Amino acid sequence: MEANLFKELNLPLDRDIFLRNLLRELSGTLEEVIGKEEASGFISIVGQHIGEWINDEYKNTLKTDSLSFEQICNTLVDLKQRINGDFYIISADKDKIVLGNRSCPFGDKVIDRSSLCMMTSNVFGTITAENNGYAKVALHETIATGKPECRIVVHLTNNEISDEDQGREYFKS
Known part of the structure; x- marks a missing residue:
């Protein structure tokens, strides 16, 4: 029967690829129709909700009401690794966490879709602010945007250095 032939086809199509393409097309359509800034705003809302959900999952699993500084650092890296990102800590101190990333969870579908970066910004910002009070x-x-790696700074305190850095602020809800 011909159906058996289709099961053996070597097609680059599975749920992961389908969902990444769906997000790429959705973000691209938003960017084209309403603009990159507005598209980023919509994706930010989704990112905030995802950040709240992930934060609750880690706190519940770790049986804590609030993540410590070390747990925040580990959570940011771990959550991205679980979704096929390659994030790592470059440096971390009382004022900021600097992260690098060698592989985006969205894969090549993120190229020219900078609004999708609002997922990282809002997930990191929400988790950090909910446990630290500010991010x-x-x-x-x-x-x-075409760089070989990501460089992300999560400021933990509102000071002169964070004031000079262009980014999005997050506060405990």
């Missing part, structure tokens, strides 16, 4: 996330370099 400012600056996306210094992104794979979406």
Whole structure:
């Protein structure tokens, strides 16, 4: 029967590829219809909700009401690794966490879709602010804009350095 032939076809099509293409086309359509800034705003809302959900999952699993500084750092890296990102800590101190990333969870579907970076900004910002009280996330370099790696700074305190850095601020709800 011909159906058996189709099961053996070597097509680059599975749920992961389908969903990444869906997100790419959705973000691209939003960027074209309403503009990149407005598209980023819509994706930010989704990112905030996802950040709240992920934060609750980690706190519940770790059986804590609030993540410590070390747990925040580990959560940001771990969550991205679980979704096929390659994030790592470059440096971390009382004022900021600097992260790098060698592989975007969206894969090549993120190229020229910088609005998708609002997922990272809002997930990182929401998790950090909910546990630290404040966060400012600056996306210094992104794979979406053609860089080979991402460089993300998560400011933990509102000070002169964070004031000078362009990014989005997040506060505990």
